[in-house]
Amino acid sequence: xxxxxxxxxxxxxxxxxxxxxxxxxxxxxxxxxxxxxxxxxxxxxxxxxxxxxxxxxxxxxxxxxxxxxxxxxxxxxxxxxxxxxxxxxxxxxxxxxxxxxxxxxxxxxxxxxxxxxxxxxxxxxxxxxxxxxxxxxxxxxxxxxxxxxxxxxxxxxxxxxxxxxxxxxxxxxxxxxxxxxxxxxxxxxxxxxxxxxxxxxxxxxxxxxxxxxxxxxxxxxxxxxxxxxxxxxxxxxxxxxxxxxxxxxxx
Amino acid sequence: xxxxxxxxxxxxxxxxxxxxxxxxxxxxxxxxxxxxxxxxxxxxxxxxxxxxxxxxxxxxxxxxxxxxxxxxxxxxxxxxxxxxxxxxxxxxxxxxxxxxxxxxxxxxxxxxxxxxxxxxxxxxxxxxxxxxxxxxxxxxxxxxxxxxxxxxxxxxxxxxxxxxxxxxxxxxxxxxxxxxxxxxxxxxxxxxxxxxxxxxxxxxxxxxxxxxxxxxxxxxxxxxxxxxxxxxxxxxxxxxxxxxxxxxxxxxxxxxxxxxxxxxxxxxxxxxxxxxxxxxxxxxxxxxxxxxxxxxxxxxxxxxxxx
Numbered sequence: 001x002x003x004x005x006x007x008x009x010x011x012x013x014x015x016x017x018x019x020x021x022x023x024x025x026x027x028x029x030x031x032x033x034x035x036x037x038x039x040x041x042x043x044x045x046x047x048x049x050x051x052x053x054x055x056x057x058x059x060x061x062x063x064x065x066x067x068x069x070x071x072x073x074x075x076x077x078x079x080x081x082x083x084x085x086x087x088x089x090x091x092x093x094x095x096x097x098x099x100x101x102x103x104x105x106x107x108x109x110x111x112x113x114x115x116x117x118x119x120x121x122x123x124x125x126x127x128x129x130x131x132x133x134x135x136x137x138x139x140x141x142x143x144x145x146x147x148x149x150x151x152x153x154x155x156x157x158x159x160x161x162x163x164x165x166x167x168x169x170x171x172x173x174x175x176x177x178x179x180x181x182x183x184x185x186x187x188x189x190x191x192x193x194x195x196x197x198x199x200x201x202x203x204x205x206x207x208x209x210x211x212x213x214x215x216x217x218x219x220x221x222x223x224x225x226x227x228x229x230x231x232x233x234x235x236x237x238x239x240x241x242x243x244x245x246x247x248x249x250x251x
Numbered sequence: 252x253x254x255x256x257x258x259x260x261x262x263x264x265x266x267x268x269x270x271x272x273x274x275x276x277x278x279x280x281x282x283x284x285x286x287x288x289x290x291x292x293x294x295x296x297x298x299x300x301x302x303x304x305x306x307x308x309x310x311x312x313x314x315x316x317x318x319x320x321x322x323x324x325x326x327x328x329x330x331x332x333x334x335x336x337x338x339x340x341x342x343x344x345x346x347x348x349x350x351x352x353x354x355x356x357x358x359x360x361x362x363x364x365x366x367x368x369x370x371x372x373x374x375x376x377x378x379x380x381x382x383x384x385x386x387x388x389x390x391x392x393x394x395x396x397x398x399x400x401x402x403x404x405x406x407x408x409x410x411x412x413x414x415x416x417x418x419x420x421x422x423x424x425x426x427x428x429x430x431x432x433x434x435x436x437x438x439x440x441x442x443x444x445x446x447x448x449x450x451x452x453x454x455x456x457x458x459x460x461x462x463x464x465x466x467x468x469x470x471x472x473x474x475x476x477x478x479x480x481x482x483x484x485x486x487x488x489x490x491x492x493x494x495x496x497x498x499x500x501x502x503x504x505x506x507x508x509x510x511x512x513x514x515x516x517x518x519x520x521x522x523x524x525x526x527x528x529x530x531x532x533x534x535x536x537x538x539x540x541x542x543x544x545x546x547x548x549x550x551x552x553x554x555x556x557x558x
Contacts, residue, residue: 055444081446095437106434109427110446116455117427125427168445
């Protein structure tokens with residue numbers, strides 16, 4: 001279905017129940033390497049739950065997930081993250097009292113056994129520091145490295161939120177509404193920033209802002225009541241009458 | 252940095268030379284402060300850095316104290332004084348930690364408390380541990396070639412060990428591992444999301460803190476020549492907790508200052524009145540209300556230093 005050989009991420013008939021509610025119902029996804037895929041849908045469509053299933057924060061009730069050809073269903077979040085699958089959060093989820101650099105450095109050092117070093121200094125692990133600076137540059141926070149995260153503006157915190165996920169050097173980056181709560185200018189800046197990310201990083205992004213989706217996504221998946229309603233290019237999805245119905249018909 | 256090191260060395264020299272100027276009682280007070288300082292610092296690693304408020308830290312103080320008492324009585328020597336107590340305390344911390352770190356917040360407090368009280372119950376009843384009388388008449392052995400029966404030798408040995416413990420912890424909180432602990436304190440779930448096996452780090456911190464608490468317990472046994480089940484009692488944990496809070500959590504140095512303030516106040520007030528607990532309690536309430544950052548927090552505010 002997708003060009004470029006084996007998909008990077010495969011979700012097969014993922015389902016998750018919360019009591020009587022089925023938040024995600026038989027969702028299947030194929031994400032190709034280097035693809036930029038947007039997931040859209042009304043509130044409560046199961047987008048964030050889908051992310052939680054993929055990243056291991058929630059166990060699926062049914063279905064399975066393959067990443068890079070290997071099953072990752074049921075693995076704990078830190079193991080999933082180390083396989084190269086990193087996420088940002090819809091509600092900013094940082095280390096508020098630590099500096100921007102330290103936020104990024106911690107993320108960049110997560111894979112290394114060097115983090116068990118009891119007596120060495122931070123400077124003796126140059127790799128994470130370097131990757132932290134690269135991530136800072138990618139999200140436009142290079143001149144804020146020594147600022148405490150809690151003192152950043154809201155927009156900058158959102159940038160850092162993406163930066164922390166990026167600093168782990170993921171193969172697949174899952175972004176949960178990176179522009180949530182942002183002003184139009186901040187949204188524009190975030191879009192530019194995401195467009196500027198290296199192509200090797202495959203993107204799966206939940207987004208409400210259609211301008212962001214149209215300029216960023218190669219393909220779009222529409223979720224509705226936990227099921228895939230439509231999938232295709234932005235133009236195809238936009239032309240789908242069922243999508244139109246969901247977004248405008250139900251108001 | 253240089254200033255801090257210089258201050259540390261000056262304090263160290265002053266502590267080492269203290270018996271030259273002071274009488275027996277003040278020296279014993281200082282020795283107690285130093286031992287409790289190590290104990291409180293080890294708790295501060297958990298509380299102030301990793302964000303794990305343990306109410307069962309007495310378990311490791313007690314294990315260190317009892318193992319030192321048993322070992323020194325049977326085989327006086329370096330191994331019994333320096334190696335076995337922290338190893339045994341570390342092992343106890345590995346077991347208690349394995350279960351306790353699975354929960355957090357108030358459940359972690361309750362579990363650690365329950366484990367330490369189990370140790371108390373065992374020590375209070377086991378005949379081979381001297382039951383409620385504990386183990387008395389523990390000799391001060393010859394350790395690493397130094398005859399500790401000599402009071403000045405013992406004092407220097409104690410000061411040196413406390414200084415080593417402090418330096419070790421000072422390095423640890425600045426190491427990559429220490430930074431991971433602070434990340435866990437700040438936001439445990441995000442640490443997990445970026446790829447940290449959070450529980451492994453917490454367990455390692457718990458074991459390190461336990462081992463140092465064991466060193467403190469062993470030093471205490473060597474100081475007073477005996478150990479009783481009270482070492483395991485929850486009040487031992489509670490006092491260390493108070494010391495950390497009085498001094499300022501997450502500062503290490505504060506833990507030693509807190510130990511000093513606590514022990515001096517206790518000995519001072521109790522020499523005037525039977526109701527010293529009441530006075531002590533009031534002092535703590537005032538301290539927590541008006542200096543929530545502890546002594547170190549207040550000093551930083553006054554002198555204008557930053558963390």
